[in-house]
Amino acid sequence: MKVIGLTGGIASGKTTVANLLAERGGAVIDADRVAREVVEPGTPALEAIAEAFGPEVIDPAGRLDRAALARRVFGNEPARERLNAIVHPAVKDAMTRALDALRQRPTPPSFAVLVVPLLFETGMQTMADTVWTVSVPPDMQRERLVARDALSEDEADARIASQWPLERKLALSDRIIDNTGILEALDAQIAAALQAEGLG
Numbered sequence: 001m002k003v004i005g006l007t008g009g010i011a012s013g014k015t016t017v018a019n020l021l022a023e024r025g026g027a028v029i030d031a032d033r034v035a036r037e038v039v040e041p042g043t044p045a046l047e048a049i050a051e052a053f054g055p056e057v058i059d060p061a062g063r064l065d066r067a068a069l070a071r072r073v074f075g076n077e078p079a080r081e082r083l084n085a086i087v088h089p090a091v092k093d094a095m096t097r098a099l100d101a102l103r104q105r106p107t108p109p110s111f112a113v114l115v116v117p118l119l120f121e122t123g124m125q126t127m128a129d130t131v132w133t134v135s136v137p138p139d140m141q142r143e144r145l146v147a148r149d150a151l152s153e154d155e156a157d158a159r160i161a162s163q164w165p166l167e168r169k170l171a172l173s174d175r176i177i178d179n180t181g182i183l184e185a186l187d188a189q190i191a192a193a194l195q196a197e198g199l200g
Contacts, residue, residue: 001102001103001106001109001110001111001112002110002111002112002113002114002129002130002197002198002199003099003111003113003114003124003127003128003129003130004021004111004113004114004130004131004132004145004197005062005114005116005124005130005131006021006113006114006115006116006119006128006131006132006133006134007019007115007116007117007118007119007120007129007131007132007134007173008117008123008133008134008135008136008166008169008177008179008192009134009136009141009142009160009163009169010012010117010141010145010159010160010163011141011142011145011148011149012132012134012136012138012141012144012179013136013137013144013179014115014117014134014188015115015184015185016179016186017132017134017177017179017190018030018075018113018115019153020186020187020190021111021113021190021194023116024190024191024194024199025110025111025197026109026111026113027102027109027111027112027113028111028112028113028115029095029098029099029113029114029115030115031091031095031114031116031117031118032115033089034091034094034095034098035091036042038055038087038090038091038094038109039064039074039087039090040063041061041062043090044081044090045086045087046058046064048085048086049064049069049083049086052082052083052086053069053072053073053079053083053149055083055142056068057069057072058067062179064125069083070145077079081133081185084122088118088122092122092124092127095114095116095124095127096127099112099114109199110160111194111200114127117163118163119131120164120168120169120172121163121164125172126191128177129199130172130174131172131174131175132175132176132193133166133169133170133173133175133176133177134172134177134179135159135166135176135177135178135179135180136141136178136180137171137180138160138166140180141156142156142160144159144176145159145160168196175193175196177189177190
């Protein structure tokens with residue numbers, strides 16, 4: 001089973017690419033979904049977050065209050081690093097277990113897709129056999145982010161700036177998926193990339 005590490009900037013279209021890969025037989029493991037699961041009530045990660053940031057980041061139902069946590073870490077680099085030191089290892093462990101479970105199936109899928117926005121930033125590219133980066137120009141990225149998350153342009157720029165520059169990701173990638181065109185063009189690129197990987 002080949003493992004594709006899929007990354008790209010925020011609002012670049014990673015989910016769209018992952019969905020197209022799933023349609024072609026890929027087993028998708030999404031780091032954002034896993035990150036939500038590892039901080040469910042009763043998890044070691046949630047307990048560590050409460051210890052690090054105080055009880056006010058836990059809501060009355062015992063769940064993570066994401067808005068309260070965001071207020072604590074946004075613009076506070078040491079706090080963000082402390083949060084990442086709790087969450088990223090938990091996500092990596094959970095994704096490793098998910099890959100192991102796929103490999104142990106009687107008939108494993110021919111490929112798995114790890115969708116990880118911070119693939120390089122967290123060092124998780126080592127889990128993949130090949131790394132694909134979804135690329136869009138910064139102005140398109142900003143426009144999509146403003147529309148998707150109802151942010152101001154300044155807020156969108158701050159989110160974009162919190163990740164590695166696209167050029168740095170592209171330089172470390174095995175394949176670049178250009179997501180500036182129509183869906184059919186994107187799907188054709190994915191089909192060609194899978195064929196080049198021996199998966200088409």
